[in-house]
Each structure stands twice: as structure tokens, then as C-alpha cells.
Amino acid sequence: MDKVEVVIVGAGLAGLSAAYVLADAGVEVLVVERGDFPGSKNVSGGRLYLEPVRAYLPGLFDEAPFERQVVKERLTMLTSESSVTVELASDRFRSSPANSVTVLRARFDQWLAEKASEKGAFIIPGYKVDDVWMEEGRVAGIRSNEDILQADVVIAADGVLSFIAEKAGMRECHQPRNVALGVKEIIELPEKRIQDLFGLKAGEGATQLFFGSITEGMMGGGFLYTNQTSLSLGMVISIHDLMQKHPTISPHDLFELFKKRPEIEVLISGGHSVEYSAHDVPEGGLKSIPRLYAGGLLVAGDAAGLCLNQGITLRGMDMAIVSGVLAGRAVLDARQKKDYTAESLGIYEKYLKGSSIYQDLSTFQHMPEILSNPRLFEKYPEVASELLLEIFRVDAQPKQKISRTVLRTISRELLKVDVLRDLWHMRKI
Numbered sequence: 001m002d003k004v005e006v007v008i009v010g011a012g013l014a015g016l017s018a019a020y021v022l023a024d025a026g027v028e029v030l031v032v033e034r035g036d037f038p039g040s041k042n043v044s045g046g047r048l049y050l051e052p053v054r055a056y057l058p059g060l061f062d063e064a065p066f067e068r069q070v071v072k073e074r075l076t077m078l079t080s081e082s083s084v085t086v087e088l089a090s091d092r093f094r095s096s097p098a099n100s101v102t103v104l105r106a107r108f109d110q111w112l113a114e115k116a117s118e119k120g121a122f123i124i125p126g127y128k129v130d131d132v133w134m135e136e137g138r139v140a141g142i143r144s145n146e147d148i149l150q151a152d153v154v155i156a157a158d159g160v161l162s163f164i165a166e167k168a169g170m171r172e173c174h175q176p177r178n179v180a181l182g183v184k185e186i187i188e189l190p191e192k193r194i195q196d197l198f199g200l201k202a203g204e205g206a207t208q209l210f211f212g213s214i215t216e217g218m219m220g221g222g223f224l225y226t227n228q229t230s231l232s233l234g235m236v237i238s239i240h241d242l243m244q245k246h247p248t249i250s251p252h253d254l255f256e257l258f259k260k261r262p263e264i265e266v267l268i269s270g271g272h273s274v275e276y277s278a279h280d281v282p283e284g285g286l287k288s289i290p291r292l293y294a295g296g297l298l299v300a301g302d303a304a305g306l307c308l309n310q311g312i313t314l315r316g317m318d319m320a321i322v323s324g325v326l327a328g329r330a331v332l333d334a335r336q337k338k339d340y341t342a343e344s345l346g347i348y349e350k351y352l353k354g355s356s357i358y359q360d361l362s363t364f365q366h367m368p369e370i371l372s373n374p375r376l377f378e379k380y381p382e383v384a385s386e387l388l389l390e391i392f393r394v395d396a397q398p399k400q401k402i403s404r405t406v407l408r409t410i411s412r413e414l415l416k417v418d419v420l421r422d423l424w425h426m427r428k429i
């Protein structure tokens with residue numbers, strides 16, 4: 001083959017979703033993936049929100065290999081000696097269809113690849129694209145070593161670092177402020193033990209997010225997701241903060257310290273580590289989204305910076321799927337007109353802007369500034385823990401009224417002006 005209608009670079013969720021839609025419509029589509037198989041290079045904490053994607057691929061996810069349906073959310077603030085956990089368990093999370101599920105990417109991406117192949121997409125693993133191929137000022141294919149593969153349209157779905165988008169001039173090299181580094185381990189445990197640890201029934205899952213002293217004042221936090229017979233445990237830390245605040249600390253060492261916390265040790269003890277991975281996460285939000293289309297080229301998923309860290313949720317997988325589908329639909333429109341110019345493919349941006357994922361990115365566009373506040377990771381967890389320690393403890397001294405304890409602790413621990421300033425900033429989200 002030296003010419004196909006569409007080449008998709010990257011068999012992640014964005015690329016495979018685009019391939020599924022295009023192949024379903026009878027388009028000749030080729031997905032090239034540098035990994036040994038789809039999902040082999042993909043890292044994710046592992047929670048997929050299904051509501052934003054369901055309507056785009058109706059019925060497809062009914063038989064997907066999900067790990068567990070999330071019915072319990074925990075948020076834990078950590079200081080060097082204490083932890084405060086908020087837990088939300090609700091019957092509403094048990095309703096069908098599920099709001100969110102956990103997935104293991106190596107399994108989930110392969111399944112989606114099979115579905116796209118069944119529709120007629122060709123998927124070639126072990127194929128690394130080096131550059132785009134330009135003709136008459138527009139993208140007209142891809143180059144790998146000396147091979148040139150021509151195409152009417154290339155979809156860059158090659159993940160956060162997207163050399164394709166960069167080489168095609170769609171964006172500059174990433175700024176450290178817009179990227180975080182994630183490390184993740186999959187730790188196998190018996191199914192029943194996972195259920196007992198989190199108070200779950202078979203098929204039910206829990207998530208737990210951690211922030212506070214574990215990141216040494218840097219923006220980021222820890223996560224834990226329950227799979228059927230394993231836990232996905234990891235940490236995500238701002239690369240800017242790593243470079244500026246702690247250039248000598250390695251994320252791997254921080255992660256090892258995190259695993260030694262008593263709150264974690266008890267959950268993973270006896271477990272067997274089966275996978276360790278590290279990957280970047282685009283966290284710049286709306287303001288870091290590059291140009292999304294050019295003549296012969298569309299950019300989707302992480303490659304387009306479509307990821308939202310809201311502090312208590314991290315969403316990239318649903319955004320990858322939705323943008324992949326919309327990129328596919330934009331190609332179908334352009335194909336009908338036999339016009340693959342930037343003007344024609346620009347419909348992709350219109351589709352994206354009309355989607356709920358883009359609206360969420362817009363609503364929470366100030367999230368990166370809000371989350372870069374070090375008080376969130378140092379002071380506030382300390383205040384919460386000090387306050388609760390005072391309220392829960394009973395000493396030989398007479399206790400004060402709770403209202404007095406609250407005011408005293410807050411004014412002792414925080415400069416009032418900081419709280420007011422932070423609340424003022426929070427109005428933006």
C-alpha cells in the first residue's frame with residue numbers, strides 16, 4: 001500500500017475511536033502504532049467516565065472488558081503524620097448503565113482495536129512514524145524511515161508528546177507548566193481481598209485520590225483504582241514544580257515513599273507488582289490546546305491537549321474517545337465533498353466546541369492556576385488534620401466550643417488574607 005484514504009498515527013483510545021467510526025462508514029483506514037500491540041505503551045490511572053462517550057458510540061461499550069463499576073469515591077488529605085479521608089458511597093453509583101468504570105489499558109485498547117478491525121480498519125503495530133509527508137504545502141501522508149505512505153488525511157492521535165503535531169507546525173514544544181509526569185504500578189491481589197479492603201461486592205469498584213505532604217509541596221497527588229484482581233496505584237506530579245522546586249527528587253523515589261505510607265501499605269501488603277510504567281499527562285487545559293486542524297491533518301486526544309485535571313477527577317480517556325469520534329466524523333464530511341483542505345476539515349473544531357468535553361475544558365480553564373497553589377498541598381491538609389485532631393481528642397482540660405476551635409485553628413494555621421485570596425481565586429471554578 002502506498003496510498004490510503006486515512007492514516008491514523010497511534011492506536012490509543014483517540015486513534016482507535018476514529019478508526020472505528022471511519023471503518024464503520026466504509027472508509028479505507030490504516031492505524032499505525034509504534035508499540036508491539038495497541039495498549040502496550042498506554043498508561044492511565046484507569047478510570048473511564050462513560051456518560052460523555054456513550055452517545056458517540058452507542059452500544060459499543062455494552063460488552064467492553066471493564067474491570068469494575070465505581071461505586072465508592074475516597075479523597076484523602078495527607079500530612080506527614082495524619083490523614084483525613086472523605087468517602088462518598090451512593091446507590092446512585094450502582095445504577096445501570098455505569099457512570100464510571102475502571103479499565104486496564106493493555107486489555108481495553110486491544111479490545112477496541114479488535115472492534116475497529118472487525119469494522120474493516122487495518123492496524124499495524126511496531127510501526128513508528130517519524131514525520132508527516134507534505135505536498136503542495138499540505139499534509140499528504142506520513143514518513144517512517146525511508147517509507148512514505150500517502151493519505152488524503154492524517155489523524156495525529158499519537159499522545160501527549162505528539163511529534164506529529166509538532167512537526168506539522170501545529171504547536172510548539174510543550175512548556176513544563178503544561179505537563180505532569182505520572183508513575184503507576186499495577187499490584188495484583190486476590191479479588192475477594194480487594195472487595196474486603198474497600199467494602200465492595202463482586203464487580204463493584206472504588207477509587208481513592210490522595211493529596212498533601214506526599215508531593216512535598218508540588219502540584220500533584222496519588223491515585224488508587226480497584227481492578228478485578230489488582231490495584232492501579234500511582235502518582236502524578238507537575239514537571240514544572242519538579243524542575244523548579246525539587247530538581248533532585250525523582251518521582252520514582254516519591255512514589256516509593258508514598259507506598260510506605262501506612263494508609264497505602266495496608267492496602268498493598270501481600271500484593272504482587274506486575275507492571276510499572278511512567279508517562280506524561282497534558283495538564284495545561286484549554287489554554288494549551290494547539291491548532292486542531294490543517295490541510296490534510298487533524299489532531300485528537302492527548303496530542304490535542306484534551307485532558308482535564310480537576311483536582312478530584314482526571315479525565316483524558318473520555319476526551320480521547322470523543323475527539324477521536326469527532327475527528328472521524330469531520331473526515332467523513334470532508335470525504336463527501338472530496339475536499340481535505342483546512343477549510344473543509346475545520347468542521348472538526350466546530351464539532352469539538354459543541355461537545356460537553358470542550359465545554360468542561362472551558363468551564364474549568366482556570367484549574368491549572370488554582371492547582372498550582374502550594375497551600376493546597378501543604379497548608380490546607382495540615383489545617384484539616386489539626387482541626388479534626390482537636391475536635392476528636394478528649395483531654396484532661398475542658399473542651400472549647402467547636403466554633404471556637406474552628407476559628408482558633410484556622411487563624412493560627414493560616415493567614416486570613418491567604419484564605420480570602422484563595423477563596424477569591426476559587427470563584428473561577
Ligand SMILES: Cc1cc2nc3c(=O)[nH]c(=O)nc-3n(C[C@H](O)[C@H](O)[C@H](O)COP(=O)(O)OP(=O)(O)OC[C@H]3O[C@@H](n4cnc5c(N)ncnc54)[C@H](O)[C@@H]3O)c2cc1C
Nearest residue numbers: 010012013014034044045046047129159182301302316317
Ligand atoms: C499516570 C496517568 C494516570 C491517568 N489517569 C487517568 C484516568 O484515571 N482517567 C482518564 O480518563 N485519564 C487518565 N489519564 C489520561 C489518559 O491516560 C490519556 O488522556 C489518554 O490515554 C489519551 O489517549 P490518546 O489515545 O490520546 O493517547 P495515548 O493513549 O497516549 O495513545 C497514543 C498512542 O500513539 C502511539 N504513538 C506515539 N507516537 C507514535 C509514533 N511516532 N508512531 C506510531 N505510534 C505512536 C503510542 O504508542 C500510543 O499507543 C492518565 C494518564 C496518566 C499518565
